[in-house]
Amino acid sequence: MDNDLERAVFAVKDYDLAATLTSGQAFRWRLAANGWEGVIGQRWVRLRQQRGDAIEAETFGEAGDWQWLRDYLQVRVSLDAVLAAFPTDEPMKAAVASCRGLRLLRQESWECLASFICSSTKQIVQIQQIIALLCERFGEPCAVPPGVAPAWSFPTIERLSRASEAELRQCKLGFRAPYLAGTARKLLDRAVDLNRVANFPLAEAREELCRLPGVGRKIADCALLFGFGFEKAFPVDVWVMRALRQLYFPRRRPKPRRLRHFIETHFGPRAGYAQQYLFHYIRTRRGQEGLS
DNA sequence: GGCCAGGCGCGTA
DNA sequence: TACGCGCATGGC
Numbered sequence: 001m002d003n004d005l006e007r008a009v010f011a012v013k014d015y016d017l018a019a020t021l022t023s024g025q026a027f028r029w030r031l032a033a034n035g036w037e038g039v040i041g042q043r044w045v046r047l048r049q050q051r052g053d054a055i056e057a058e059t060f061g062e063a064g065d066w067q068w069l070r071d072y073l074q075v076r077v078s079l080d081a082v083l084a085a086f087p088t089d090e091p092m093k094a095a096v097a098s099c100r101g102l103r104l105l106r107q108e109s110w111e112c113l114a115s116f117i118c119s120s121t122k123q124i125v126q127i128q129q130i131i132a133l134l135c136e137r138f139g140e141p142c143a144v145p146p147g148v149a150p151a152w153s154f155p156t157i158e159r160l161s162r163a164s165e166a167e168l169r170q171c172k173l174g175f176r177a178p179y180l181a182g183t184a185r186k187l188l189d190r191a192v193d194l195n196r197v198a199n200f201p202l203a204e205a206r207e208e209l210c211r212l213p214g215v216g217r218k219i220a221d222c223a224l225l226f227g228f229g230f231e232k233a234f235p236v237d238v239w240v241m242r243a244l245r246q247l248y249f250p251r252r253r254p255k256p257r258r259l260r261h262f263i264e265t266h267f268g269p270r271a272g273y274a275q276q277y278l279f280h281y282i283r284t285r286r287g288q289e290g291l292s
Numbered sequence: 293g294g295c296c297a298g299g300c301g302c303g304t305a
Numbered sequence: 306t307a308c309g310c311g312c313a314t315g316g317c
Contacts, residue, residue: 121298296316304310
């Protein structure tokens with residue numbers, strides 16, 4: 001194998017790489033001395049934003065035509081087109097103004113689903129720790145340049161289905177351990193087939209994912225949005241719920257039914273992007289404007 | 293030391 | 306359909 005550092009540069013517009021990689025959709029990116037280091041598929045990758053209008057990428061070994069990275073970063077998506085699909089209300093304007101350039105990534109579906117099974121009632125830092133442990137223990141080592149921290153691929157369905165609950169608990173999964181193991185086994189048995197889910201309409205895709213242990217509506221929506229490309233999926237976690245209540249229903253108590261209807265009708269065909277802006281906005285304005 | 297974290301599953305009203 | 310609770314673990 002020809003182990004060389006290969007490099008490419010992608011022209012981008014309205015792309016905030018740092019905000020995107022740290023926005024709670026992917027959990028394997030670390031800021032090192034020479035840029036953001038992570039793993040995509042079996043490849044170690046380093047990314048750097050050059051000024052505002054380019055992303056420089058390096059990998060170690062065969063990079064091929066780099067389409068795998070264009071897909072992951074979604075560099076061809078026009079942010080203008082995304083923002084044009086948003087509602088024009090004040091909360092959305094404020095959310096976009098707070099972080100223009102925030103993007104959605106397109107991750108591998110199994111890794112994305114498994115990552116979010118690990119995420120319930122955990123802070124982002126802890127999710128990163130759990131996933132790092134899983135990769136180190138059950139993944140395969142990646143080729144990395146000399147002097148760079150070791151890196152591992154995300155564990156396969158097959159490998160995690162063979163992991164015992166005790167082994168998973170050692171990765172700090174806690175009560176999520178049987179969920180992750182159970183989901184891996186069900187996928188291995190083809191009781192649920194992720195390749196088929198990709199071609200379903202949103203509601204059916206969600207229903208199918210919810211048949212997996214540890215996967216409810218929120219985690220299903222995260223996987224559908226970040227791992228399958230369903231742009232209308234709108235994951236509601238505690239932060240997004242907080243944003244919706246404070247920004248759209250102040251001093252009211254919308255019932256769950258009403259809230260779901262609002263979400264499905266208000267945010268348009270790219271609601272998932274809108275959700276990501278609201279998530280980032282409410283999390284970063286904590287402590288400001290007297291809001292708790 | 294108490295509260296909270298990119299929730300889910302299950303029991304109950 | 307809508308709550309309430311337990312479930313591990315760690316950051317603040």
